[in-house]
Amino acid sequence: MTLETADVEKIAHLARLAIDPGDIPEYARNLSAILAFVEQLNTVDTTGVEPLAHPLDATQRLRPDMVTEVDEREIFQQIAPRTEDGLYLVPRVIE
Amino acid sequence: MHQKTLAELSTGLKHGEFSSEELTRDCLQRVAARDAQLNSFITVTGEAALQAARAADTRLLAGDAGPLTGIPFAHKDIFCTRGVKTSCGSRMLDNFLAPYDATVTYKLAAAGAVMIGKTNMDEFAMGSSNETSFYGPVKNPWNPEKVPGGSSGGSAAAVAARLVPASTGTDTGGSIRQPAALCGITGLKPTYGRVSRYGMIAFASSLDQGGPLARTAEDAALMLGVMAGFDPRDSTSVDRPVDDYTARLNAPLDGLRIGLPEEYFGAGLDSGVGAAIEAAVGEFTSLGARITRVSMPNSHLAVPAYYVVAPAECSSNLSRMDGVRFGYRAQDPGDLEDLYKRSRGEGFGEEVKRRIMIGTYALSAGYYDAYYLKAQQARRLIREDFLRAFTEVDVIMGPTAPTVAFRLGEKADDPVTMYLSDIYTIAVNLAGLPGLSIPAGFVDGLPVGLQIIGNYFDEARLLNAAHRFQQATDWHTRIPNGFA
Numbered sequence: 057m058t059l060e061t062a063d064v065e066k067i068a069h070l071a072r073l074a075i076d077p078g079d080i081p082e083y084a085r086n087l088s089a090i091l092a093f094v095e096q097l098n099t100v101d102t103t104g105v106e107p108l109a110h111p112l113d114a115t116q117r118l119r120p121d122m123v124t125e126v127d128e129r130e131i132f133q134q135i136a137p138r139t140e141d142g143l144y145l146v147p148r149v150i151e
Numbered sequence: 152m153h154q155k156t157l158a159e160l161s162t163g164l165k166h167g168e169f170s171s172e173e174l175t176r177d178c179l180q181r182v183a184a185r186d187a188q189l190n191s192f193i194t195v196t197g198e199a200a201l202q203a204a205r206a207a208d209t210r211l212l213a214g215d216a217g218p219l220t221g222i223p224f225a226h227k228d229i230f231c232t233r234g235v236k237t238s239c240g241s242r243m244l245d246n247f248l249a250p251y252d253a254t255v256t257y258k259l260a261a262a263g264a265v266m267i268g269k270t271n272m273d274e275f276a277m278g279s280s281n282e283t284s285f286y287g288p289v290k291n292p293w294n295p296e297k298v299p300g301g302s303s304g305g306s307a308a309a310v311a312a313r314l315v316p317a318s319t320g321t322d323t324g325g326s327i328r329q330p331a332a333l334c335g336i337t338g339l340k341p342t343y344g345r346v347s348r349y350g351m352i353a354f355a356s357s358l359d360q361g362g363p364l365a366r367t368a369e370d371a372a373l374m375l376g377v378m379a380g381f382d383p384r385d386s387t388s389v390d391r392p393v394d395d396y397t398a399r400l401n402a403p404l405d406g407l408r409i410g411l412p413e414e415y416f417g418a419g420l421d422s423g424v425g426a427a428i429e430a431a432v433g434e435f436t437s438l439g440a441r442i443t444r445v446s447m448p449n450s451h452l453a454v455p456a457y458y459v460v461a462p463a464e465c466s467s468n469l470s471r472m473d474g475v476r477f478g479y480r481a482q483d484p485g486d487l488e489d490l491y492k493r494s495r496g497e498g499f500g501e502e503v504k505r506r507i508m509i510g511t512y513a514l515s516a517g518y519y520d521a522y523y524l525k526a527q528q529a530r531r532l533i534r535e536d537f538l539r540a541f542t543e544v545d546v547i548m549g550p551t552a553p554t555v556a557f558r559l560g561e562k563a564d565d566p567v568t569m570y571l572s573d574i575y576t577i578a579v580n581l582a583g584l585p586g587l588s589i590p591a592g593f594v595d596g597l598p599v600g601l602q603i604i605g606n607y608f609d610e611a612r613l614l615n616a617a618h619r620f621q622q623a624t625d626w627h628t629r630i631p632n633g634f635a
Contacts (some may be wrong), residue, residue: 064508071466071475071511072488072498073504080472083505086566090509093567094455097525100532107527108534110357110387111343111583117386131250137480144475147486 057091059084152177153313154635157222157370162215162317164211164221171211171221175265178223178469181314182267185634189290189312191305193228194236194432195268203265210263218373220263225305225318229276230361231350232256238353240272240284240302243472243479243498252381253350253362255319257483262377267315270305270466274500275469276321276354278302279329279572282563291334292631297556300330300572306364307334312634317365317374321351324457325551325576328588331364332551332600335590335629337617338364339371342608343583344389347382355464356387358457367627368589368617372396374516375610382512394611400618404441407616409545414450415575421554427592427599428550431620435548438619443544447536452529453578454570459513459526460581465503466510472498505566534582541606544597546616547577551588551600552575587613590626598626 059067063085068075075083129142138145152174155163163169179197186192200223207221208278215219231237231249233256238244260266273283281289281304289304290296292312299308299409301319307330310318320327322340331338339362353359363374382388411432415581416425436442474480474494481493499507513522540547553574562569579586591601601620605613621627 067508067512067515070515071492071507072470072495073499073507074489074492075504083508086505087508087512088307089249089567090458090505090570091512094459094522094526096455097452097459097522097529100449100452100529102525102528102532105525105528107536108531109527111530111581112389113390113534113535114344114387117390119383128250132476135246135248135250135477137477138472146475147490148485149487 057095059091100129153181155316156367157316157365157373158367160222161218161373165216166617169612171204171207171265172201174221175200175223175267176261177568178267178315185312185314188295189292189308190287190311191271191289191308191314192225192268193238193240193271193286193294193305196235196266200267207263217262218598219377221265222317223265223267223315224259225268225270225309225315226266227272227303227318227320228258229272229321229352230256230319231352232266232269236269237352238285239276240286241499241503242285245285245479247478249604251350252573254347255378258377258380264377265350270309270318270359273302275352275372275465276302276323276326277465277502277506279325279441279569280562281305281330282559283500284501290561291556292634293335294556296558298333298559298595300333300556302326303330303364307331307336310334310336310364311631313548313630317363317370319358319361319378320364321361322580324353324461324580325573327364328576328586328600328602329364331588333556335598336364336366337368337371337587337627338362338590339375339581339587339610340585341379341610342585343374344387345608345610346378346597347380347385347388349382349384353468355461357464358461358469368621369397369436372400372614377495395613396611399611399615402482402615404435404440404616404619407435407440407546408544409435409440409442410445410540410547412445412447412450412547412549414447415549418443419553419571419574420550421573421594423532423552423594424550424599426599427594431591431601432548434620434623435616438623445540445547447540447545449529449532449536450578453533453581454574455557456526456529456533456581457577458509458570459522460530461521462506462510463513464510466514467509469507474498502566507634530581533578537582537584545612547604549602551575551602555594575602583607585610585613586615588619589617592626
């Protein structure tokens with residue numbers, strides 16, 4: 057699978073990554089090489105093979121729906137870039 | 152003191168031959184004097200270490216000490232350490248003082264082990280050479296022009312150079328075992344779920360596992376005994392009692408059935424490495440083991456499957472780095488989208504961005520079945536190869552890496568070539584099995600690692616096999632020039 061500039065731009069947007077236009081050709085080259093490499097997966101017939109999501113084939117452990125965590129917002133927000141009244145500040149979203 | 156193993160130091164501390172404070176000062180001095188050559192540390196926590204050492208000395212005098220009490224060690228900079236910089240080798244977290252301790256951090260501290268600092272690593276654990284770190288590459292103590300391996304390169308180099316007797320690492324595709332091999336030390340990746348991932352910054356959640364790096368199997372066993380255990384805060388943690396990993400270290404190996412996969416000895420394996428491995432396996436037969444050739448026909452799918460699954464999972468895990476709540480934030484963002492894109496674009500290095508993008512692509516609409524689902528099916532086939540092999544053998548052996556340490560810069564420009572460094576380690580993560588690398592020889596003055604793979608939760612058997620080998624050989628006692 058060869059990726060073109062438009063493909064890289066689309067993926068970068070989905071991943072919310074700013075890529076300098078000058079770097080796009082190299083990303084396209086490297087990503088295409090990686091995708092070509094993983095094409096090897098298509099050499100094997102996996103019809104009827106159940107996908108394995110968890111290496112021990114386990115299922116998610118559940119716990120009672122009770123609050124067990126302590127409010128540590130003040131501690132966690134000490135390292136935040138910008139906060140106000142316990143909220144994280146970002147540039148205006150809606151004009 | 153730096154030549155003693157962890158086990159020897161533990162005995163020495165118990166008998167009052169020296170104090171933890173003396174030992175810790177010695178480590179700190181060695182780091183100050185030698186680490187410039189290696190760049191294995193990102194942060195040294197000298198004052199806190201001395202405080203912890205004094206507290207350990209109090210416990211030792213009171214007879215309230217375990218095997219790790221008073222032992223200096225280093226944490227890979229991927230484990231959250233409260234109040235201490237936890238960078239993951241990235242500009243993204245260069246300003247991140249972890250607000251909490253990882254479970255592994257907590258357990259080692261509670262055992263009285265003395266953290267002297269945080270070690271350098273490939274950025275967000277993505278790499279096989281420790282060349283992608285924001286803090287510069289780590290050098291191999293055996294040859295400063297060579298890589299130490301990665302991503303736990305700093306942890307491996309620090310132990311190999313005898314700066315610390317042990318360190319923690321993480322292994323997602325080989326990141327404990329491969330640097331252990333390239334640096335001539337012992338590194339263990341436990342069974343998936345054996346060691347808690349709480350506070351261990353996530354790369355690929357179905358593959359990541361924390362584990363010890365040390366100079367002997369006995370030392371690794373002592374570390375694992377403290378690191379392992381069920382943790383309700385990690386939803387993938389397995390609720391299963393922790394074995395006493397030292398209890399059967401000395402058990403004889405008579406009748407141990409060793410499987411050698413033909414696929415691990417084919418094209419791509421350096422002939423010198425192959426010869427060293429064959430000699431090491433020969434040593435096991437002298438110790439009473441029996442060798443059987445086994446076949447793992449889906450081995451060739453491991454690296455391709457991994458380079459779909461791991462990037463996919465990393466693209467999800469790294470989405471939390473958004474410049475909003477912690478970590479790097481771009482200057483003067485215009486709007487929210489600009490904040491996200493530039494914080495992430497500037498905060499992450501190239502390899503990380505490459506992997507996020509591969510992962511995003513593989514999971515995107517229209518491609519999920521072709522890539523991610525297919526990779527998960529391959530993953531099941533790989534696991535089944537191992538399960539089948541383990542009906543005939545007790546452990547599987549082979550080279551940890553296809554070559555000895557390569558030159559800095561040699562593979563850095565070609566991602567796929569770099570990825571193939573992990574050709575023997577990756578399948579073990581995909582299957583979630585435990586794997587150990589131990590020193591088994593040298594080629595051109597550079598260490599060779601032997602990998603021993605076990606069945607689920609069979610770490611005690613791996614450590615026993617490795618320990619008996621280390622009693623019969625001395626590869627693990629060799630010291631790189633200049634670090635004696």
